[in-house]
Amino acid sequence: MRIAGFVPELLRHLFKKPATVDYPFRKLEVPKDFRGTPFLHPETCIVCRACERDCPAEAIEIVEVNAAEKRFKMTIHNDRCVHCAQCVDSCPTDAMEMDDKFEISAFSRWDLKEEWEYVRAVVKPKPAAPAPQAAPAAPVSPSPVKPSESET
Amino acid sequence: MKFQIPIGPQHPALKEPISLRMTVEGEVIRDADLRLGYNHRGIEKLAEERTYLQNIYLTERICGICSHSHTTCFVQGVEALLEVVAPRRGQFLRYLVAELERVHSHLLWLGVAGHEAGFDSFFMYTWRDREVVMDILEMISGNRVHYAINTLGGVRRDIDEALRTKILDSLGILRARTDYYFKLGANEPSFVGRLAGVGRLSKEDALALCAVGPTARASGVAHDVRRDDPYGIYGEIPFEVCTADSCDVLGRTVVRIKELGQSYNIIEYLLRNLPDGPVAVKAPRRAKPGEVVSRDEAPRGENIHYIKANGSDKPERLKVRAPTLANYAATLARLKNGFIADIPLIFAAIDPCICCAERTVELIDGRSGRPTVVRWSDLRRRAARRAGRVSKKRNVECPL
Amino acid sequence: MSALKTLLYVFVYPGLVFMFVYSTFCEWFDRKVYARLQNRMGPTHTGRWGLLQPVADFFKLMAKEDIVPEKADKTMFTLLPIFGLAVVATAMLLLPVWHFNPAAGGFNSFSGDIIVLLYLLSLPTIIFFLAAWSSTNVFSTVGGTRVLTMFFGYEVPLFLAVLSPALLAGSWRLAEIARFFQAKPVLLLVNLPGFIVAVICVQAKLERTPFDIPHAETEIVGGTFTEFSGKKLAFFRLMTDVEMVVSSGLLATVFLGGFPGGLVLGFLQFIVKTLFVIFLLSLLRAATSRIRVDQVVSFAWGYLAPLAVVQLFFVILLKGFVL
Ligand code: SF4
Ligand code: SF4
Numbered sequence: 002m003r004i005a006g007f008v009p010e011l012l013r014h015l016f017k018k019p020a021t022v023d024y025p026f027r028k029l030e031v032p033k034d035f036r037g038t039p040f041l042h043p044e045t046c047i048v049c050r051a052c053e054r055d056c057p058a059e060a061i062e063i064v065e066v067n068a069a070e071k072r073f074k075m076t077i078h079n080d081r082c083v084h085c086a087q088c089v090d091s092c093p094t095d096a097m098e099m100d101d102k103f104e105i106s107a108f109s110r111w112d113l114k115e116e117w118e119y120v121r122a123v124v125k126p127k128p129a130a131p132a133p134q135a136a137p138a139a140p141v142s143p144s145p146v147k148p149s150e151s152e153t
Numbered sequence: 154m155k156f157q158i159p160i161g162p163q164h165p166a167l168k169e170p171i172s173l174r175m176t177v178e179g180e181v182i183r184d185a186d187l188r189l190g191y192n193h194r195g196i197e198k199l200a201e202e203r204t205y206l207q208n209i210y211l212t213e214r215i216c217g218i219c220s221h222s223h224t225t226c227f228v229q230g231v232e233a234l235l236e237v238v239a240p241r242r243g244q245f246l247r248y249l250v251a252e253l254e255r256v257h258s259h260l261l262w263l264g265v266a267g268h269e270a271g272f273d274s275f276f277m278y279t280w281r282d283r284e285v286v287m288d289i290l291e292m293i294s295g296n297r298v299h300y301a302i303n304t305l306g307g308v309r310r311d312i313d314e315a316l317r318t319k320i321l322d323s324l325g326i327l328r329a330r331t332d333y334y335f336k337l338g339a340n341e342p343s344f345v346g347r348l349a350g351v352g353r354l355s356k357e358d359a360l361a362l363c364a365v366g367p368t369a370r371a372s373g374v375a376h377d378v379r380r381d382d383p384y385g386i387y388g389e390i391p392f393e394v395c396t397a398d399s400c401d402v403l404g405r406t407v408v409r410i411k412e413l414g415q416s417y418n419i420i421e422y423l424l425r426n427l428p429d430g431p432v433a434v435k436a437p438r439r440a441k442p443g444e445v446v447s448r449d450e451a452p453r454g455e456n457i458h459y460i461k462a463n464g465s466d467k468p469e470r471l472k473v474r475a476p477t478l479a480n481y482a483a484t485l486a487r488l489k490n491g492f493i494a495d496i497p498l499i500f501a502a503i504d505p506c507i508c509c510a511e512r513t514v515e516l517i518d519g520r521s522g523r524p525t526v527v528r529w530s531d532l533r534r535r536a537a538r539r540a541g542r543v544s545k546k547r548n549v550e551c552p553l
Numbered sequence: 554m555s556a557l558k559t560l561l562y563v564f565v566y567p568g569l570v571f572m573f574v575y576s577t578f579c580e581w582f583d584r585k586v587y588a589r590l591q592n593r594m595g596p597t598h599t600g601r602w603g604l605l606q607p608v609a610d611f612f613k614l615m616a617k618e619d620i621v622p623e624k625a626d627k628t629m630f631t632l633l634p635i636f637g638l639a640v641v642a643t644a645m646l647l648l649p650v651w652h653f654n655p656a657a658g659g660f661n662s663f664s665g666d667i668i669v670l671l672y673l674l675s676l677p678t679i680i681f682f683l684a685a686w687s688s689t690n691v692f693s694t695v696g697g698t699r700v701l702t703m704f705f706g707y708e709v710p711l712f713l714a715v716l717s718p719a720l721l722a723g724s725w726r727l728a729e730i731a732r733f734f735q736a737k738p739v740l741l742l743v744n745l746p747g748f749i750v751a752v753i754c755v756q757a758k759l760e761r762t763p764f765d766i767p768h769a770e771t772e773i774v775g776g777t778f779t780e781f782s783g784k785k786l787a788f789f790r791l792m793t794d795v796e797m798v799v800s801s802g803l804l805a806t807v808f809l810g811g812f813p814g815g816l817v818l819g820f821l822q823f824i825v826k827t828l829f830v831i832f833l834l835s836l837l838r839a840a841t842s843r844i845r846v847d848q849v850v851s852f853a854w855g856y857l858a859p860l861a862v863v864q865l866f867f868v869i870l871l872k873g874f875v876l
Contacts, residue, residue: 006336006337006340006341007274007275007337007341007839007840007841008836008840010278010333010337011274011590011591011836011839011840012590012836014589014590014591014592015586015589015590016589017592019588019589019592019593019594020281020284020592020593021592021593021594023594023597023598031291032288032291032292032295034295034310035291035295035296036294036295036296036301055204055206055207056207057203057206057207057208057209057210057211058210083210083214083299084296084299085210085213085299085301086295086301086309087206087207087210087301090304090309099295156691157691158691158692158695158773159691164774165770165771165774166770166771166772177695179698180695180699180846180847267842268771269771270842270843271762271763271765271769271771271842271843272762272841272842272843273591273762273839274590274591274839274840275842277591277592277593278591278592281592341840341841341842343763343841343842343843343844344841344842346844346845346848347842347843347844347845492845492847493695493772493773494766494769494772494843494845494846495845496772497771497772
C-alpha cells in the first residue's frame with residue numbers, strides 16, 4: 002500500500018489540456034461512415050419497398066400518391082428511426098444513405114418527420130450483391146454488405 | 154432502532170430502476186428485499202412480431218452496454234437455424250467487436266465502482282481512457298453504443314488496413330493505462346479499505362446461487378463460456394480464464410482488470426491473424442422449424458438466448474436470460490449484515506444491467522397457488538383504490 | 554460618520570459582500586482545481602473562466618421553489634440555514650486579517666479568540682445534525698447520525714493540533730500567535746505534523762471526500778440535505794463555502810504564520826495562504842475515495858489523535874527545555 006499513490010498522476014494533469022471538449026461551443030468530428038440520419042436520393046429509388054420491409058423500427062413509410070404518374074411519397078419518421086442503417090444495406094439501388102448529423106432533437110416528434118415526393122425511378126438494380134469481396138487493404142465500402150435482399 | 158430505507162426505484166447509486174428495501178439497524182443492514190419489474194419492455198413478445206433480420210436490432214437494444222453480446226448470441230442461434238455459417242473474416246470481426254465491447258464494459262465498470270465508492274478521480278480517469286476504445290468501436294461500426302455490426306451470415310462492415318494499425322496502436326495505450334489502474338486500485342488505501350472484505354461470496358455459495366461471469370470467477374469458480382463451450386472461433390484463440398480467490402468486491406475488481414489484459418491479447422491475436430475473404434454470406438429469410446439454445450460470454454457473464462422457429466421468417470419464441478438475472482440471488486445474500494455504505498458497492502459489483510433482466514411477471518395467488526392474469530382494467534382499479542386511500546388530505550391526481 | 558463606517562464594515566468589507574464574493578471565489582477555485590486534477594475543465598462558461606458559476610448557482614437556487622416537508626419541524630427547518638450562515642460569518646470576523654485596531658485588539662481580537670473560533674467552527678456540525686434530524690427523512694436521519702459519529706472522530710485531533718502552536722507561542726490570541734511565528738519562522742516547521750492532522754480534520758469538518766459520508770450520494774442520496782431545496786439549500790451551500798474560507802484562514806494563521814504586512818499586503822497574504830490551504834484540500838479530495846463512517850472513527854483515533862498528542866508533547870518539551 003502506498004499513501005497518496007494517485008497524487009503524482011493528479012498533479013501531472015493539473016496544467017495539461019483537459020481531455021474534455023467544451024461541447025456545445027466546440028464539437029468533435031464524427032468518423033466517416035458514421036450512422037447519422039437516413040435520407041433518400043429520390044432520383045434512384047425504384048420503390049421496391051425493401052427498406053420499408055426491413056426497417057426494424059417501422060420508420061419508413063412509402064405511399065402511392067398518384068398511380069398513373071407513378072408518384073410516390075416516402076416518409077422517414079426520424080422519431081422512430083433507430084439509426085441502424087439497415088435501409089441503406091437493403092436498398093438495391095443505393096437510394097438510401099446516412100448523413101452524419103447526430104444532434105437531431107426537436108420539440109415535437111412531428112418536426113422530425115422527413116418527406117420526399119417523387120416519380121419512381123427506372124434504374125437497374127445492382128446484380129444481387131455478390132457478398133463484397135473485401136480485399137484486406139480495401140477501404141471500408143460506404144454501403145458494405147447486402148446479405149439481406151435474398152428471399153427464400 | 155430498525156427502519157426501512159428504500160434504495161430505488163430512483164436513487165443516485167442506481168442508473169436504472171430497481172427497488173431494494175433495506176431494513177437497517179443503525180448502519181447495519183438486517184434484511185434486504187428486491188423488487189423487479191419497473192422497466193419491463195416486452196421485448197420477447199415484440200420479437201415474435203419481427204423478422205429475424207429486424208430482431209437483430211431489437212436484441213441489440215436489450216442492453217445498452219453489452220449490446221453486441223446479445224446480438225451475437227441471437228445471431229449465432231439464428232445462423233444455426235438457418236444453416237448458414239459466417240465466413241472466417243466475418244467471425245473474426247464479430248468477436249473482435251465482442252472483445253472491444255468487453256474492454257469498454259470493464260473500463261466502464263471500473264469507473265462506476267470508483268464512483269460508487271466515492272472515488273471520483275478514478276471514475277474520471279477510467280472513463281477518459283474508455284473513450285479510446287469507444288472511438289475504435291465508433292470507427293469500426295459507425296456508432297458508439299449500438300454497433301449494429303452483426304447480421305445474419307456475418308458482419309456488415311469490414312475494416313481496412315489503416316484502422317487495423319490504429320487499433321493495434323491504441324492497444325498499447327490501453328495496456329499501459331490498465332496496468333496503472335491495477336497498481337492504483339490495489340494500492341490507494343482509502344479505496345482498498347472500501348473494497349477488501351466487502352460482499353464475501355464463498356466458492357460454494359457462488360456455485361449454489363448460480364453466479365455467473367466475473368462475480369463467480371472472483372469466487373474462484375473458473376467458469377467461462379468462451380472456454381467451456383467454445384462458440385465461434387474461440388476454440389482456436391489462446392487466452393486464460395482469470396479468477397481470484399478473495400471472494401470480495403476487490404476480487405471482482407481484480408478479475409475484471411485481469412480480463413482486460415486477456416481481452417487485449419485476444420484483440421491482438423484476432424487482428425494479427427485476420428484472414429482475407431468476404432465478411433458475410435447471404436442468409437435465407439426463413440428458418441426451418443426447430444429450436445436452438447445459444448450461449449455467449451457477455452462482459453457480465455453467461456448470456457443465453459433460446460429461439461424457436463416455426464418455418465416463417467419470424468421466430469415463434471425468443472427467450473433471453475441476461476447474466477444480471479443469474480447474479481441477483483448472489484447479491485441479495487451478500488447484502489445482509491453489511492453496512493449501508495456497502496450497498497452500492499456490493500450491488501454494483503455484479504455490474505447490474507437491470508432492464509436486460511426484466512422479464513414477464515406472472516402473479517401467483519398466495520392462497521390458492523394459481524397463477525393469475527391481471528388485466529389493464531384491474532390494474533387501473535387497484536391503482537385508483539390505492540391512490541384514494543393515500544391521498545385523503547391532498548387531492549393527488551392519479552396518473553392512470 | 555462612525556455609523557457609516559460600521560455599516561460599511563458590516564455590509565461591505567469584511568462583512569457580507571466581501572464574504573459572499575470571496576467564498577464563492579474559493580468555491581470556484583476548489584471546483585476548478587478539482588476538475589483540472591481530473592483532466593476536466595470545470596466551470597468555463599459563466600463569466601470569465603467560469604468565475605461567476607458559484608454565484609450563478611447561488612442565485613439559481615434562491616429562485617427555486619422552496620419545499621418544506623409536511624412532517625418536518627418547520628421552525629427549525631427554516632431557521633437553521635440562516636443561523637448557520639450567521640455563525641460562520643461571525644467566525645470569519647475573528648480572523649486576524651481585518652485591521653480594525655491592530656494594536657489594542659478590540660471586539661474581534663482578544664485573548665482566547667482561538668477558542669471562540671474553534672467553537673464557532675464546531676457549531677455548523679451541530680447545525681447539520683439538527684437540520685438532518687428536523688427534516689425527518691430516513692436518508693437525512695442516517696446522514697445526521699453520520700455527522701455526529703464523524704464529529705466525535707475528528708474534533709479532538711483538530712483541537713489538539715490547533716492548540717499546539719498556541720502553546721508554543723504561549724498565547725490564546727490568534728494575532729499574537731501569528732506574530733510569534735512571524736518573528737521565528739523556523740518554528741513553523743515544528744508544527745508540520747500538526748498541520749497535516751489539521752488539514753485532514755478540516756477536510757472532515759467540511760464533509761468533503763474522503764469524508765463526504767453524511768451526504769454520500771450513492772448511498773443515502775442527499776444525506777443531510779435531502780429535503781432542503783431553494784433558498785435553504787443555497788444558504789447551506791454558502792455556509793459550507795464560508796466555513797471553508799474560515800477554516801483555511803485559521804490554519805493559515807496558526808500554521809503558516811498569519812498575514813503580516815498591514816492592510817494591503819496582509820490581505821494579499823490572506824488570499825495566497827487560504828488558496829494554498831484550499832488547494833491542499835482539493836488535492837486530498839481528488840486523491841482519495843470515500844471511506845466508511847466506522848473507518849473514519851478508527852482512523853481518527855488510531856492515527857490522527859496519537860499524532861496530534863505526540864505533537865503536543867513535543868511542543869511542551871520544546872517549550873520547557875529549549876525556549
Ligand atoms: S436507419 Fe434503421 S431504423 Fe432508421 S429508417 Fe433505416 S432501417 Fe429504419
Ligand atoms: S429500398 Fe431503395 S429503392 Fe427500394 S424503396 Fe427503399 S429507397 Fe427505394
